[in-house]
Every structure is written in C-alpha cells, then in structure tokens.
Amino acid sequence: MAIQDEIYIYNTLTRQKEKFVPLREGFISMYVCGPTVYGHSHIGHAKSYVSFDVMVKWFRHVGYKVRYVQNITDVGHLLGDDNDGEDRILKAARIEQTSPMEVAQAYTRSYYEDMDALGVARPNIAPTAAGHIPEQIELIKTLIEKGHAYEANGSVYFSVSSFEGYGKLSGRRNQSEMESGKRVEIKSEKRHPSDFALWKKADPTHLMQWNSPWGWGFPGWHIECSAMSMKYLGETIDIHGGGIDNQFPHHECEIAQSESATGKPFVRYWIHNNLVTVNGQKMSKSLGNFTTIKDLLKKYPPTALRFFILQSHYRSTLDFSDEAISAAKNGLEKLNETYNRLLQSPSGNGALDIEPYKAKLHSAMNDDFNTPQAIAVFFDLSREVNTTLSKGGLSEEARSKVIDFFNIYGREILGVLSETQTAMRGDSTLLANVMKLVLELRQAAREKKDFATSDLIRDRLKETGIEVRDTKEGATWRRLD
C-alpha cells in the first residue's frame, strides 16, 4: 500500500520542519530514550511517552510499519548528569535496602503499569542497559581501535576532540560554554575536561559491575543507547526521540559515539519533546517537584491526563497545575458527552459530511503532530454533531462514518475518548449499588402486590445473567455464568 500522507517533522538536528522520508519505503526505525527506573514515573514521563505514542500510532495509521525501540536504563545513569555522581539505581536500592536489580525491576513494572493505564502502546523491543553489557563493550572496543576513545586507569573515555561533529545537535560545542553551563569536575585521568566516560572502573564493593577488557566496571550512561539502537535498528535509524533535556549531553554524546564508530549518520530525524514545568520550573525527579502518574490517576481518569498532555503541542512546555488538568478534564467531558450521545442515538435523516474534518485532522497531524489542532477539529465536529442530533438525528450512513471518526482518531490514536465516560472503572461498585436499588424496588412492588412489576424485574434480570434469590436475610443476587 502506497502511503498517501506527507508528514512533516521538526528535526532538532536541522532546526526546521522537514518532509519525512524513511530510509526504507514504508518502514520506520524509531528509538526513544526510556526511563531510568529508580522511582515511580511522573507527569514529565507521561508527556514524553504519550507524545511518542501518538506519533507511533499516527505513523501506523497512515500505513507505515514501525519498529519502536525504547530502552530501560537500569545501570549507569549517574546523579547530577555528570560523570561522577552516584548511580541512581544503586542509591534507590540503598535507601530501600534491597538489591539494585530488584529496585530496577520493581520500577520497570511500575512504569509499564502507568503506561498501560495511560493507553501507551508497548514498544516492540524494550532492551535494558544491564542486559546489553557485551554490546556496549564491543562498541567501546571499536571506538578505542579507531582512535576515538582511550583507556585511563581502568576507565575508558570518549575523546570529544576526535569527533568534528560534536555539538551539531545541541549547538553546544564551545568548551568554555560547556564549562560555564555545568560544573565539570576535572579528573586528572581525562585528557580533556569535556571527554565523557564510556566505561567506569568499579571499586570492589560496587554492586553492579562486569568484567571487561579494561577490568571490572560498568558502562557510562550514553553508550547504552548507541549500542542498543544499532543492535535492534541498524547503524542509521530514521527517528530518535526523547525529552529536550536529553539533547545535551546525552544525545550529543550518542551521535559522537555512534558516528565515530560507524562513519555513517546515526539518526535522520531527531525529535525532542519539551518539558512539563511547575510554576515555570522543570518537573523532575531530581528536583523533587514532581507529581507521580499514580497519584494523578487517583484523582483523574487516564484519558483526562492524555487529553491534558495532547492539548498542548509536544514541542511546547506544559505547565502543570490541578486547575489546568481539571480544566482539561472538563473540556474532555464535553467531547465524551457528544461521543456517547452519538453512540446512543437512533438514526434519523440529518446529513453530516465527515470528509472536511478528516482532511483537517490529517493536515494537523501531518504538520509535526499538531495534536492541539487535531483536538480543535473534534470540538468543531462535536458542535455540528450536537446540532444535527438535536434536529432529529443523523442518517445511518452519516452516523456510522462519524462514529468511525470518533473511534479511530479519538479513541485509538489520540486515546482520549471513552464510552460512558470513564467506563469500566468502578463499574462493579456501581452495579452493586444499582442492584441494591433494583431489589428494593422489587420489594416495594411485592408489598404493593404489584406482582407484574416484581416478576418483570426478576425475569429481566435473569435474561441479563443475574439470578435473584429470596433468602431469610432478604433478597440476594448472583451472577450466572
């Protein structure tokens, strides 16, 4: 199937929107930096992974086959983003008095629980850093062989000056700028202060270490993404995504490592989502100003969280507050009301041409995944649907096309709409309460000798799979299976 849609993507590497053309026709190789699993995920993670989820779903909808790889960082990500902090997982393990792998796996499960709740589709491959030590060692060996890295005292560093392209993604190349931008501790074993670790020597008490040609140690943070991206997607990939805070140093280092090793371009399109802020400041685990997804989902349905995220563009910052997310929830409820009214509506004679809406939605999404505009299309459509329904309903053909539109774009791709509001959540409790009421109504009918009604209730319940039994303790019910 030839793909009709022309998608334009803002490529951070070229700082402009470019027409998307994949390396292999119809196939997309896509890598997105996954979480460091040392705590529960927060709304900042939600913004990133919901944004990329919508992109992947959009690509697939227009006809691409996407292989989506997203790593799990379970070793090597040091605090403070420089080369000398404490490993995040080890720190969490120390605090929780358990083993690093247990911490990493518990928070990996927590992460996927949250993503499942948010309707984020699982990546095709989710490799872990600790599970790819040999691949990282091989890549480091190649870099040493080609003169881009050097061993010093059991650690290996990438020589930034050996790679001319360093800085092309972030525009940060000038040494003094880097030094003022972040405090780089000058370790005597590095040849140059901006050189970064590919492999770190471990002291004997370090809980996560592996043997290597340079002795026992562990990989630096950046090398995992180069190694795993190449392993599962090849030396040059179509898309690499991640949060804008990873642009430097992480992604800049990935480019340096990968292109020095292969001599080929590493990534064709770099996509970076912007951050979630709280009162203008970046939300992050390390800053401590975060709200976890789990806490939010106690207060809001997952679709409201998705809607809140997608109402702003992925390249805009999203300022988080309870007011903002409540407002989003209210907006979504209006769309959901229309959607459910539509689902429940009988057919009539009204006409509605869905094609212009479809065209607008496609052009919004094809323009660098403009989800706020796509949502605006839904509000426009909603108005016309409501007007038509109030005038006596949509023709069967129109109704079915409009329902398809809501289902495909609103439920499957954006993932914000849901049947009967936040359906399924707590339906068992509601059912129990409603059944209590029904049994009382039946009891009242019997007391009034209105046996027609009481029999009707019993029979209709039976039809739907509920058996009523009269016991000494009053009427009870049970599901028939």
Next chain:
Amino acid sequence: MAIQDEIYIYNTLTRQKEKFVPLREGFISMYVCGPTVYGHSHIGHAKSYVSFDVMVKWFRHVGYKVRYVQNITDVGHLLGDDNDGEDRILKAARIEQTSPMEVAQAYTRSYYEDMDALGVARPNIAPTAAGHIPEQIELIKTLIEKGHAYEANGSVYFSVSSFEGYGKLSGRRNQSEMESGKRVEIKSEKRHPSDFALWKKADPTHLMQWNSPWGWGFPGWHIECSAMSMKYLGETIDIHGGGIDNQFPHHECEIAQSESATGKPFVRYWIHNNLVTVNGQKMSKSLGNFTTIKDLLKKYPPTALRFFILQSHYRSTLDFSDEAISAAKNGLEKLNETYNRLLQSPSGNGALDIEPYKAKLHSAMNDDFNTPQAIAVFFDLSREVNTTLSKGGLSEEARSKVIDFFNIYGREILGVLSETQTAMRGDSTLLANVMKLVLELRQAAREKKDFATSDLIRDRLKETGIEVRDTKEGATWRRLD
C-alpha cells in the same frame, strides 16, 4: 518475629520429606525455572507457576521474607533438548518474520499477562538469559580454569566425568542408560557423548550471538540458571524449583556446573512439580497437544483454573480435560456461594470456632503444601457456615473471624475465591443492562403518576454517582466523576 510453623518439603535430591530450615533464619532464597518465551503459555505452565506462587505466598504468610527469582529463557534453549537442535526463539522469529528479541519480548509480555490474570505474584527479580551473557561467560571461564570444562573448535563443553556428583538429583548417571534414554548425537568435538555445551560457536548468519574468549557464539541452555541464581541469590540457595521434566538434564547440569565452580552445595531443597497430561501424555508446546491459558480464560474464570490446579497436589500429575475443569468450576462455585452468602449475611447469635479449621489448614499446607487437603478444609468449613447461617446467622465476632479465614487463605494465598462470583468480568455490560431496566421502571412509574418512585430512583442513582437525563431520545444516564 519467630516463625511458628514447621514446614516439611519433599526434597527431590534426598527423595524424602524434610523439615525446612533455611540458610539464614527468616529469609528464603528461591529460584524457579521460568518459561522459554517462544509461544503463549499453556496449562502446563499454569500448573507450575500457580504451585510455586502458592508456596511463596505460604512462606510469606508464616513469616518468611522470600526473595523469589524466576528467569526468562530468551536464548539458548534448543529444540529436542539435546545440544544440536534449532534455537526455539529463533525458530519462532523465523516463522513470525520478525527479530528474535521482538518475539521474546512479545511472549514475555504474554506470559506475565497470563500470570497476572491467574493472580500469580510477580517474582522479585525476573532476569533474562540474553541479559546475562557476561555472567555466563565468567562462570564458564571459572569452569575451564578449574578443569571442569574444555574448549573445542570455538564451543565449550562441560566434562561430565569431572564431576563425581553427576546424577545425584535424577539418578541418571550411568552412561548407557543415558544413551538409551535419549539419542545423543556423538559430535567429534566432544570428549564424551554425555558432555554438554556451555557455549556454542555461532555461524556468522546466526541472529543471536555475542563475543567471548572463545569467539562469537551463544550460551548453552543450562548455564543461565546457574549464573543468574548465583548472581541474585548467592552460591548456595535454599530452594530451586521447576517442572519435573527439567530434572534431567537441566537441573542435573545446573548442579554439575554450579558445584564444580564453587565447591559448595548449590541447592538445599529441590522442588519439582509434576506435569499436566492429556489422556495420559505430557502436555507440551513441543508435542503440540497443549491448550493455552488465554484460550482457557475465554471459557473459565481464572480462579476456576487455579482451583482446578490446586485441587490436585503439585507432585501429582493433573489430567486435563474440559470435563475436569468444568467439574472444578462447579465445586468452586459452591465455595464461592458460601463465601458471598457469608459476606452478605447480617450478624446473628450462632457460634463457630475457626481455630480447628485454621490448625487443619496449616498442617495441610505445612505438609509439603498439600493444597487438596487445604481445599477440603474449606468444604468442611463451608458446610458449618451454611448450617449456622440457615439457623439464624453467625455472631459478629465469629462472622468476622470466618470472613478473615476465607479472605486470607481462600483469596490471598490459594487465590481461588472471589466476591460476587466471578466479579468484575463484564460488569460494565451488566450495569448497562440493569440501568436499562431501571430507566424503564422509572418510565413506568411516571406513566402511572407514581412520582415518589420515579424521584426515588433518580435520587438514589444520583447518590451512587449516576445522573439521569431526559432527552428527546428518551432518558439517558451517565456516570458522574
């Protein structure tokens, strides 16, 4: 907290029931062989992992802290159980036209989906074989250094004759017996036909291979469990579990590798569950006579499947048929009826002493996890509960103790009981059907000018979180959030 219960376990190694004494007081290190992820899990897997789930929950209930490690085999498990078949994951990837890692991860997710549905608690650590290549290489290096393994043409083999204890678990040690038991292809590079591969040389087109001191290749199947068990639980562990079909060669080889490397006992208690059979023949993926858990869960609630499994002892074979599982489902329904009748019952004056039931249940479970006897205790208790309820109900104190008993042993540990039968499944549909009936009753009341009833319905629904709205298309309802 001192642990009161004395647990006796049938130790396959000694072929007798032994009092369980862990290495470290109050702490249990436990390793169970996990699935090879090349297809959906079947009822044979369910029997194994439900059995060990109940053991872990029992240990925890009586006061132990358990670290439960269960691996995922995503490389190296060859077809035919000898050293020369095709890798199972690679074969599945070839059939499904995708990459081995994508296959492995998809079926890993499928496995956990099934286990979650069956209420099997996740292991503390679930390491993957492909994620522990360096650990396997280190162990192989040690074995070569100590003279228990040798390299031949880029592969490494364990020398069975170098380990005196070979055969102590399975009783299979005699060479001619082994040769007649399974066809061992005599490869010229092996010094002895019964030597087994620790590392296999890969040809250049092989999709899963890593660099090693012996060149590019991949680990043999047995080595992963030794390496990962030692990494996460130490050189000697309390319990190693698995299906009886893994006793030989897999577990025998694990012992040989581990004890040759460390000079210490590898496992103190070996626990093996027996198999699921179909008409007397082992159910297995490789034999093709399997029913997947997913297919079964379309027909039976997960609790019925657990009940079916736990009604026989883990060391007995379980013959699978639709009749057998239907019978189990009916039996379980009786217990669930009592449980739900109890939950809904008002308190009365009847007495019931729960202590004898508790004592019987503990002694059943402490006797090598005798779940069929534990279930029998529930049937006995059920009879007394029903009699007492029919005579006017249980006293508040007794009622609450009996409910605790059902909750702790029946729901949490055995995991078979559930509120309002198979609660939650399809409750949204039921709710929709019941609400339809309620709105009709309200309409009928209004037509009869019985506004007291119609108002009551509206108000009571509102209290429970449901809003009724009258539209041109008739009354509709929506959930309030």
